[in-house]
Amino acid sequence: MKPGNLSVLIALALSLGACTSTTVDEYRENNTRLTLNNAERVVVLGRRHEGKYETEPDFIDCIGDKLGSAATVGVLPEQTFIDALYPWFEPRTAPLTLNRLQAMMNDPLLAERIRSQGIRYMIWVDGSTETTDQEGSLACGVGPGGGGCFGYATWDKNANYEAIIWDVDTFNENGRVKVDARGTSYLFALGAPIPIIAQVKSEACDGIGRQLRSFFIPENTPTTR
């Protein structure tokens, strides 16, 4: 068998294993759907006060996109909100509890700025995606005649996030969504490397985004994009 054909066969075989398992749990304060009027919006914010990891900004953007795909949910980009409220939502100063947010909103300057942004709900997301295990080895080389790689590598990724919804008007917690996604990726190389990547983070984003949407709109509502 030619090496090219062998690579294709192995890639096909491995692609069956490059899947992600996702578990989503949710807790709701009550069964009432959250509502937004035309002037109100949601902001999705990442927790960044922990030392050992950082909730990734691209993951926050991804959740914002999933939520914003519902025509009835307006989403303010995270950085726009943080800049407008600088320096009160930096890792050092961001409120970790509703009591702290309420104390901050007692300052008319902050309250007015948050209202002027149209923010009704804050969704705080905490967590990260980490590589938990890896094995195998891969060697690459280049020479006058060209280059190539040989070997096999595999790694596991675990995405673990929790989102908490705060109502800025009533200072209540409306619900929580937890997502745990795991997947194994493979890289096989016999000349050209063939990556078979488990989309752990995007599956986690999809799971948490879909669940958060269900707080605002009924299931199976068509999206705008």
Added chain:
Amino acid sequence: MLPAPIRSLVVLAIVVLSGCATEVVVEGSFPPALMRPLPASATLVFEQPFREYIFRNEGTREVSIAVGATQMDLFATIARSMFQETATLHQLPPSATTDLIIMPVVEEVQVAMPSDTQLNIFEVWIKYNIRVFAGSGQPLADWIMPAYGKTPTRFLKSDAEALNQAAIVALRDAGANLVTGFARVPEIRDWLATRPSPTAAPLERAP
């Protein structure tokens, strides 16, 4: 087409150069601070070591981070929000026409990369010494102000981009620390207590 030995050298040069030092000139901008200005004016003094500060790590991996211009921008932006009037100088004057003279000095910078810590984050620490004088030139307060920033590793993002982002986060943290901590420094708090009531001051400068 280049001859094979030259192609080999070109490939070798690319490989060697890509493994060389990481040099970052920190670039970014900062929003104005959302706060009521203090009832005072201030002159900011940025001396040459501050204006041209470059952190260099000569360890196992060479890293240099030039923060001078960007940290000047940060302190100037924050001061415009914190005080009713501001001015800047490049040398500490014997006295000034403003109520306060503020001179930030970089004491130390530290950097940690994922290869050092086995964590998927780039980290930057900056230790500032904030020296404050009355307009007459009399020393008023002097304290250490730490700042910390981190950013996660991202697929296809270079170390230089990640370090730039971590440095910007650290500078924003310095701004947050200055805004929230300045009036709590005992000497500054006592000095401010002698000033006219802040209620007379305009509420805010819009961003």
